[in-house]
Amino acid sequence: MSGSLEVRNFLMQQDTMTGSGAGFTGGVPAQRGGETSRVTDEQIRKARLAVARSALDAEDCRLLLDMLGLVPGDDGMPPVTR
Secondary structure (H helix, E strand, O other), rough: OOOOOOHHHHHHHHHHHHHHOOOOOOOHHHHHHHOOOOOHHHHHHHHHHHHHHHHHOOHHHHHHHOOOOOOOOOOOHHHHHH
């Protein structure tokens, strides 16, 4: 991985928090059932990991996460879930 140490640490922290040491597996996402407007916590986690993996550095990662609404707001919820 060619990212900065901060981005690598973020990725390791995310893998540790979820208990999955396997990392990104790729593949086609399954079709959603039920309410289509709901974004799950797992989808948010995967989106954050994808952004962190492709970010150039920590600042780039922060900017992209914020632009995509994946950074928690004042209420602790990311805008993408509201």
